[in-house]
Amino acid sequence: MNAYTAFAYVYDEYMDNIPYDEWGQYMIELLKANGIKKGHSVVDLGCGTGTVTRMLDKEGYDIVGIDMSEDMLAIASEKILETNQEILYSCQDMREFELPYKVDAFTSIGDSMNYITTVSDLESVFSCVFDNLKDGGVFVFDLKTIHFFRDILADNTYAENRDESAFIWDNYYNEEERNNEYDLAVFVMNEDGSFNRYEEQHFQHGFELEEVEMAAKNAGLKVLAVYDAFTDNKPEINSERVYFVLGK
Secondary structure, three states, rough: OOOOHHHHHHHHHOOOOHHHHHHHHHHHHHHHHOOOOOOEEEEOOOOOOHHHHHHHHOOOEEEEEEOOOOOHHHHHHHHHHHOOOEEEEOOOOOOOOOOOOOOOOOOEOHHHHHOOOOHHHHHHHHHHHHHHHOOOOOEEEEEEEEEHHHHHHOOEEEEEOOOOOEEEEEEEEOOOOOOOEEEEEEEEEEOOOOEEEEHHHHHHEOOOOHHHHHHHHHOOOEEEEEEEEEOOOOOOOOOOOOEEEEOO
C-alpha cells in the first residue's frame, strides 16, 4: 500500500474543510482535564503534516510527532521552519515505535487510529503506548465508527477539482471485515500545464467499542472515558466519531 505519497502534497489543500481548531481545542481540553498541562511532553501518533502538533506546541506542550509517511513528515518539517516552532518528527510505525524517554501523554486524532485494521495490531499500538507512557499519563484518540463507515461513507464517490490539482475518491465498505477501502486517483499539475496521475489505496477499520476497551486492558491501560465526539456524552448508536481517554 502506497498511502500518503502523492496525496500528501495536496492533503492540506483538500482538508481545508476540516475544523481542526475545534478538534484540537476539544483534545486539549481532554488533556487538561486529565492533568496534562503546559510543559508536559506529548507524542502525536499519525501526525501527518503536523497540524495537531503545531497546535499542541502553541499550547506550550513539548511535542514529538510520529508518522510512517516520509512525504507527510517532510511537509510537517517544512511548516515548522516557516513558523519557527521546535517540534521533533520521527518516521515510525505506531505499532512498533520507540522513544528515548517516557512521556506524559499520547494523542491521535483525525481517525489515524482507524488505519489500524486488526484488533491484534491495535493491541500492539496500545502496548507501545504503555511502554513509553509515564505512570499517570494518558492517551487521547478518536475513531470513526462502524455506523459512519457503513451508513454514511460506504460505496460513495467524492471528487474535487481545483486550479492545480484534482482527486477522485471511491469508497467500498466490506461489512464482514468492517474495512473501508479508499481508492484515490490524484491529479497534480506540472509547470507546463499538464497533469500527472497518481493512484493510492487506503484501508480503515471500524472497531466495536468493546474491542477497543479489551485491547487497551490487555495492554495494561485503563479506559478512563469514552465520548461521543466533541461532547461530554457517552457514544450513541448514531455517533459518527468517538473519543477515548486511556490511562496508565
